[in-house]
Amino acid sequence: MSSYVNEVNKRVSCIEDRQFILEKMRIFEESNDRNELAEISKELFPYEKKYMPCYTEDCAILICTVGLREAPIILSVLAVKPKKCILLHTKGSLRTVEMIEDDIDIKELGVVFERVEIDEVDASKNYDVMKKQVIERLREKSKVRVDPTGGRKIMGTAVGAIAFYFRIPMVYLHAEEKAGISVPFTGSIRDIKNPYEHYGDIDMQFLKYNFDHGYFNSALEICDQLRRTVHDRDICLKLGFIKKLTEIYRDWNGFVHSQYYQNPKDREELTYLSKRLESIKKDCERLGFELIRKEDMERNITFLNALENGWQNRSNIVDVPRIVDIYMNAIRRAEQELYDDAVARMYRCIEMCATLLLEKEGIENINKISKKDYAEFAAKHGMDYETLMSKFNELSNYKGSKEKLEPKERPGLNDQMMLLRTIDNRAAKIYAEMNMPEEMSESARDKRNRSILAHGTSPITKEDYLSIERYVKRIMILTIEESEFRTNTKQAAFPKLMI
16 A cells, blocks of 8 residues: 555645545555445546656657557556547447547647557458558657557557567556556556567568678668667677678678779778778677687688788789689679679679789780780790781681781780680680580670670670679689689688678
8 A cells, every 4th residue: 555655645746635545545455346446446537637647758649559448548648648649449449539539638638639440359450550551651750659558458469569560669558456447546658668679689680681692781771770779788799790790791892902092001901801800700709609600700811811912002903812702792793683793793703814824824914915925925835926926816717917917915805815725725715615606595705795784785684694604613713723713712702690
């Protein structure tokens, strides 16, 4: 009884009202007659309304489920004092709605009421009704509250789940009961923590999906949203590291490791992805949790080190790690069904392979080859310059004038591959196969050329991509040898989040 006394003393300022209420509460506590309890509760209800404690948060719209009792809804509205109240009722509780709207104290507030009919038990139907007739009309959800106090339990459960899912704050009128009757002056509006927000489980799965499939900007948006709403300390700590990991793999996916600088001294610390990843690896080990498999992180760090150690401040770096990195980047694009992007990257791999193969033959600067370089290339393979050009002409099926047979200072991919074919290079032969029509169809090279990102306006299909990728893979293996190719692709593979 003392708790009731304290609550009444705290709420009721009028001495006469207080004495009357306390006397009725004493009788209520001593009685075991349910009818008497109900009568006392009804008698004290006007006082409860008068002295109902106010809800302290800002609520413009209150959404209430309505059952057969009007009292809980009336108390909720009086406590929250919304500008608008949406009453979710069934056919059977329409009379209750009328009683709520006609309440004299409610009318004094000037609340605007809207009625929306829901089903007593059909949760899927209620989801559809809530989404189309209620949620889509809401603007600032932070100023909306859902109160599932009234109605059947299944109604409250369905509506509450929908509110949680759409991140609409919930409240509940909590009151003690005796013999099924609410104890007067024990009712108060309480906030209900959203478990979806508290632990972020559903969004964490969306976060994992986006990270695992290379949608790093989307993953970062989800991560930031979770960090603003999740209240579990351990999860918040992990989210901080997940954000850093996502930023690293986003930057890696964007080739930040090979960024060009006008002044090499201006190279930012952020380009050192291996150091950033190593730092997170140590922190995770120290804190005892694993967001990415340790073995995967170590392989990635090794590969990033190779990329960074091969960095030179020029626009065209050609080395094994970068060729593999572009190849793996193309595969990720293909997994996202961005086949034109994937093929553009694959073709860049072929160009880099041709350059790397010629570098192995002593032609160090493919962007500026002199006649002397061609002559030295020929001599290295037991030919003179004229013989080299003759072979080049024959393989090119070129029938122009002799003036046009002069070597180019900056040969393109075709000329580079043709030059390699003069010495029977196996990778160059695969490239030649790539230019041959496939089973009454266009060649793989023609498929690439008609891409909207090459010389045409037609999109690349999955079949086109697979046709091109198998040639690129063979050329790469012949360029850097299979064991090195396997090792590098394994080290360059992006990991999966372990959440």
